[in-house]
Amino acid sequence: MKILAHPSYFPSIATFAAIVQHEVIWEAKDNFQKQTYRNRCYIATDKGKHMLNIPIQHVGGKEGRQKYADVTTENSYNWKKEHWRTLETAYRTSPFFEFYEDDIKPLYEGDEDALYDFNLKTIEAVAECIGIAVPHEKTMIYEVRPEVYFDARFLVEAKKEKDWSIEPYPQVFEERHGFIPNLSILDLLFNEGTNALDYLKDFPLDLQHA
Secondary structure (H helix, E strand, O other): OEEEEOOOOOOEHHHHHHHHHOEEEEOOOOEOOOOOOOOEEEEEEOOEEEEEEOOEOOOOOOOOOOEHHHOEEOOOOOHHHHHHHHHHHHHOOOOOHHHHHHHHHHHHOOOOOEHHHHHHHHHHHHHHHHOOOOOOOEOOOOOOOOOOOEEOHHHHOHHHOOOOOOOOOOOOOHHHHOOOOOOEHHHHHHHHHHHHHHHHHHOOOOHHHO
């Protein structure tokens, strides 16, 4: 099944399972919306579930709307350094952090400011780590109700999280907070490493009834 989805910031495990299990075309013509996975992801820290949020530059005008593909990050403070430091603190003791560190860290050292492109790079980096091909096809027009593809754009909605039947895996701070489901793909990668691809292939992803 070919699905339509948004590139998001180190996507959730459910979203990455969709990338692994289906042929994806990326939505490139929609408007940016706040409070979505477009500019945030969630990880597990010693204090529990924690949000990493990418600050963006807001446009003026009455509408204040801008295309997702045109959104730029707000780099007046070094959010990349802050995010990487948080990831280091959270996952330094995980089984596979050092194994993948050199693949992920360079993303936080560049100076690009296009959110859409940066998100695609995070997906490409993880895809390379687990050994899958990255989809590159993008939409040319915006469709409210896609006729050719299954509409999986809802996966980007952070405020409408679906109740996936997620199989628990060991997490660094599980003894303190219990298992936290559907975090960023980084949580699965750093904790499960080479087993991550099989986990994503077996993920019970029922998009048609989500």
